[in-house]
Amino acid sequence: MNVKIAYFSMEIALEPGMPTYSGGLGVLAGDTLRAAADLKVPLGAVTLLYRKGYFCQRLDASGWQREEPNEWAVEDFLTELPTRASVTVEGRTVYFRAWQYEVKSAEGFTVPVYLLDTDVPENAAWDRTLTHHLYGGDAHYRLCQEVVLGIGGVRMLRALGHNTIARFHLNEGHAALLTLALLDEQTARDGRNAFTRADVNTVRQLCVFTTHTPVPAGHDKFPLELAMRVLGRKEIPEMQDVFCYDGLLNMTHLALNLSNYVNGVAKKHAEVSRLMFAKYPINAITNGVHVPSWVSPSFAALFDRYIPGWREDNFSLRYAFRIPPQEIWDAHCEAKRRLIEYVNRETNAGMREDRLTLGFARRATAYKRADLFLHDINRLQAIAANTGEFQVVYAGKAHPHDHEGKEQIKRIFQARDALKDRVQIVYLADYNWALGALMTAGVDVWLNTPQPPQEASGTSGMKAALNGVPSLSILDGWWIEGCIEDKTGWAIDPGPVDNDRRTGPDAAALYDKLERVILPLYAKNRQGFIDVMSHAIALNGSFFNTQRMVLEYTLKAYFR
Numbered sequence: 001m002n003v004k005i006a007y008f009s010m011e012i013a014l015e016p017g018m019p020t021y022s023g024g025l026g027v028l029a030g031d032t033l034r035a036a037a038d039l040k041v042p043l044g045a046v047t048l049l050y051r052k053g054y055f056c057q058r059l060d061a062s063g064w065q066r067e068e069p070n071e072w073a074v075e076d077f078l079t080e081l082p083t084r085a086s087v088t089v090e091g092r093t094v095y096f097r098a099w100q101y102e103v104k105s106a107e108g109f110t111v112p113v114y115l116l117d118t119d120v121p122e123n124a125a126w127d128r129t130l131t132h133h134l135y136g137g138d139a140h141y142r143l144c145q146e147v148v149l150g151i152g153g154v155r156m157l158r159a160l161g162h163n164t165i166a167r168f169h170l171n172e173g174h175a176a177l178l179t180l181a182l183l184d185e186q187t188a189r190d191g192r193n194a195f196t197r198a199d200v201n202t203v204r205q206l207c208v209f210t211t212h213t214p215v216p217a218g219h220d221k222f223p224l225e226l227a228m229r230v231l232g233r234k235e236i237p238e239m240q241d242v243f244c245y246d247g248l249l250n251m252t253h254l255a256l257n258l259s260n261y262v263n264g265v266a267k268k269h270a271e272v273s274r275l276m277f278a279k280y281p282i283n284a285i286t287n288g289v290h291v292p293s294w295v296s297p298s299f300a301a302l303f304d305r306y307i308p309g310w311r312e313d314n315f316s317l318r319y320a321f322r323i324p325p326q327e328i329w330d331a332h333c334e335a336k337r338r339l340i341e342y343v344n345r346e347t348n349a350g351m352r353e354d355r356l357t358l359g360f361a362r363r364a365t366a367y368k369r370a371d372l373f374l375h376d377i378n379r380l381q382a383i384a385a386n387t388g389e390f391q392v393v394y395a396g397k398a399h400p401h402d403h404e405g406k407e408q409i410k411r412i413f414q415a416r417d418a419l420k421d422r423v424q425i426v427y428l429a430d431y432n433w434a435l436g437a438l439m440t441a442g443v444d445v446w447l448n449t450p451q452p453p454q455e456a457s458g459t460s461g462m463k464a465a466l467n468g469v470p471s472l473s474i475l476d477g478w479w480i481e482g483c484i485e486d487k488t489g490w491a492i493d494p495g496p497v498d499n500d501r502r503t504g505p506d507a508a509a510l511y512d513k514l515e516r517v518i519l520p521l522y523a524k525n526r527q528g529f530i531d532v533m534s535h536a537i538a539l540n541g542s543f544f545n546t547q548r549m550v551l552e553y554t555l556k557a558y559f560r
């Protein structure tokens with residue numbers, strides 16, 4: 001197939017057995033490719049191989065995280081292509097190959113994915129490690145990786161014969177250096193030896209940029225002297241307004257300057273991004289999840305019976321209202337049984353299937369506030385004693401360098417021990433795709449407590465909604481759009497508060513909802529609870545999916 005849209009992403013979750021992703025960004029990229037294949041969008045993708053994988057998480061008795069390597073059998077999943085290409089790093093030529101993966105739709109349409117690999121005998125020892133680790137190493141290692149991804153990715157696509165690409169989609173700023181490769185193509189075509197402002201305008205027409213991070217610290221940036229050492233390009237200091245911000249090579253600003261369509265990943269996130277980057281028009285395309293990948297087996301069987309064609313036409317999930325409530329409940333109980341069996345097997349916790357079960361799983365990092373729920377141990381004990389019992393399933397990896405994220409996991413272990421006589425809490429190790437699927441389908445309520453406005457979108461609540469699991473969440477990211485109070489779930493909303501001092505008020509608002517609304521509904525009005533489940537599927541499952549999302553990209557960004 002001739003690729004028309006080239007999708008670049010630092011990480012992509014392609015299969016549960018391939019540790020080529022760390023979390024939300026990679027899962028979104030994979031779900032995007034799966035939906036593009038379903039919709040027959042002529043898209044191809046570029047990423048790095050990560051032969052050593054993203055790490056396996058082990059947790060000691062105190063909850064302290066240790067990382068173990070996660071090597072995988074590359075040859076079992078991928079086909080090596082004979083083509084070679086190269087980039088220049090610190091004046092050296094670094095060669096690389098590509099391994100091909102095919103994302104296949106049910107109808108057999110394929111989206112090719114090229115995973116770049118510098119571990120070839122032509123290279124010096126250190127250069128061979130450049131595509132080994134996802135988010136490992138220092139800024140220097142990362143910049144070299146981004147040279148391979150961005151510049152190398154364009155060169156590999158050309159070497160493979162993809163010469164009619166109409167759009168380059170930068171999924172986050174990591175791949176922004178692809179613009180440098182496109183600028184070089186432009187000058188080479190005209191027989192010149194340096195690019196001009198006019199070339200910048202030409203290349204801008206080719207690029208689409210999706211930003212994912214509403215905090216400036218989350219954006220990739222590199223000191224100019226490091227950029228010069230690695231890239232050796234005099235245009236970078238000469239055109240600082242294009243490449244830099246505050247005197248640093250800034251991948252977000254480079255991507256903003258070289259893209260003619262820019263979007264945030266939820267309406268609120270686009271608003272926040274417009275405040276951060278006032279010079280640029282920023283659109284909103286709200287994230288989604290790939291429906292067939294995240295519906296549990298029991299709900300898939302139920303949808304097959306009542307909503308034929310739901311896999312091909314995700315909008316038809318709106319007909320979930322047709323499904324008899326008892327059958328929704330039965331499908332849920334089956335998904336819940338699978339989760340509880342897993343929990344009890346892994347942890348010996350003795351969790352019960354008839355107890356309200358809350359789930360929280362995402363990257364362990366400060367702004368996600370995994371421990372917000374545990375803010376007031378006494379209040380939780382009182383709710384469990386006076387209103388009704390509940391249990392909580394946690395999971396999530398901290399980035400190896402994220403000390404605060406690791407401390408957060410330890411605090412959850414401490415709270416678990418403090419609460420053990422009244423509220424059962426488990427923290428499952430090694431959160432990944434398979435565990436994500438088990439948890440988002442198997443709990444009764446999905447909990448989400450980010451510090452606003454830092455949750456760009458969030459997607460795990462969308463996976464839960466598809467399985468009839470309502471969210472109890474802070475109003476941030478996608479939940480501002482997805483929450484219809486008492487219909488699709490519940491907002492944790494303390495009213496107007498000082499954003500720096502919102503932990504207490506947020507926790508109190510959460511406890512109030514749990515105590516006054518959710519526990520009574522679950523225990524005393526099962527029909528009412530199932531009604532919320534139906535609405536979660538019909539209103540949110542039918543919309544917050546990557547089929548709708550890729551259609552939006554296609555209409556607004558790719559072919560306009």
Ligand SMILES: *Cc1c(COP(=O)(O)O)cnc(C)c1O
Pocket residue numbers: 022023024025027361362363431432433436437457458459460461463
């Ligand atoms: C869906 C998913 C994520 C992203 O979750 P958010 O809600 O966006 O934070 C991260 N990791 C895994 C394994 C997932 O399946």
